[in-house]
Amino acid sequence: MAKNLSHERLLELIHYAPETGGFTWKKTTSNKAKVGGSAGNIMKNGYWKIGIDSQHFYAHRLAWFYVHGSWPAEYIDHVDGNKLDNSISNLREATNSQNGANRGVPSQSKIRLKGVFRVLRSNRFGAQIMVRGNHHHLGCFDTMDEAHAAYFAAAREAFGEFARAE
16 A cells, blocks of 8 residues: 655655645646645545655545655544545544544435434334444434434444544
């Protein structure tokens, strides 16, 4: 995942503002990369991506590499869930499971509460959580709020600071 970009080469080509998460070019490297210009663009998946020396990098991973001098071991998680906020205070190393725990409610969810689903035959609400690739049923509840509280309690226990309620 680290690719062939040295820390020295990154510092030579790009300036990163840790407070804002913005990247600008220090050198002109192509028709698109002009000194002082913003580096990269937003991809269809909602992440900022930057091309350097014929390679493409996610801005959040470059920010980590820029500040710490080493590539992250696994994932970089956006604390607030905003894919475009690449300020260093909003980034943290994470495992795949932790990164997934910090995702928001899926857009196709009808209930709009993470970990909650409607049990059609009983008109109640179920709660479930996935931990390390395994689904865990947390019970059936009379209200959405009770089911959501059960999910969030389990998420806090399983994922700690990475647990996301909404």
